[in-house]
Amino acid sequence: MAFKVGDNAVYPGHGVGVVKAIETKEIFGNKQTFYVIQILDNGMKIMVPKDNAASVGLRAIISKKEAGEVFKILRKKNLKIDNQTWNRRYREYMEKIKTGSIYEIAEVLRDLFLLKVDKELSFGERKMLDTARGLLIKELSLATKENEKNVEEEVKEIFGIEEEVPLVAMAAAAEAPKLK
Numbered sequence: 001m002a003f004k005v006g007d008n009a010v011y012p013g014h015g016v017g018v019v020k021a022i023e024t025k026e027i028f029g030n031k032q033t034f035y036v037i038q039i040l041d042n043g044m045k046i047m048v049p050k051d052n053a054a055s056v057g058l059r060a061i062i063s064k065k066e067a068g069e070v071f072k073i074l075r076k077k078n079l080k081i082d083n084q085t086w087n088r089r090y091r092e093y094m095e096k097i098k099t100g101s102i103y104e105i106a107e108v109l110r111d112l113f114l115l116k117v118d119k120e121l122s123f124g125e126r127k128m129l130d131t132a133r134g135l136l137i138k139e140l141s142l143a144t145k146e147n148e149k150n151v152e153e154e155v156k157e158i159f160g161i162e163e164e165v166p167l168v169a170m171a172a173a174a175e176a177p178k179l180k
Contacts, residue, residue, distance in 0.1 A: 001053070001060055003035055008142055011046055012057040012100025014039050015135045016142060022050070041134060057100040066102070067143040070136070073106040074158050077114060086122040089115075093128055102139055108132045113159045 003009055003019045010016055017037040024033045033050040035058070048058055062070070084092075093112070096104035109132040112125055121129065137155065141148040 002050075003053070003058075003060075008061045009035070009037055010059050010061060010100055010102075010139060011037060011039065011048070013098045014041075014044065014046065016040050016061065016138045017046065020045070023047075040138060059100065061139060062102050062143045064144055067140050070102055070106045070140060071154070071158070073103060074110050074155065076110065079111070079114065086125060090122070090124050090128065093125075093132075097128070097132060097135070102136065105132050105135050109136055109155075 003022075005019055005021060007019045008016055009019055017039040019035050020038045021036040022033060023036055024031055026032075034047040035050060035053060037046045037048060037058075038044070039046065048056060093108045096108050109129065112121065112129040112132065115121065115125075116129075133152075133155070137148050137151050140146075141151045144151065
């Protein structure tokens, strides 16, 4: 897929960015064209060789129809969550996030929320929950043309979270020791 300046693009593991420029640079005597992408969440700039864009997983924002599929994944709750050790789960979930697939990221978010009901999440898993949430909310808001707050409210509703607390703070609060 070819991107133009101003297009939104998803870079795996970093999230949604905007193509700010398309530049040609000479590297070791070879001219190469790059997409200059600025990540929306943190302002980081990434240069992706145009010829390697597909192989690094650079892709367009999902469609509104695909966003509906993501919400179906989030609502699927009658699953058995793998009871492996937290570090093994963490590696598996990190691999899913790195693919850049919105569907895999949705599975990670859903699985971590379901797991959190049964057991305490590790610090790494709580951070991963927040990362998956951020990646998902940003892309879903662009795909559905809704503001991020509305999309986050819909996700909270799916998981039965009612209070006005950011999801990561809510996850941390659930893990805090209970005073008697």
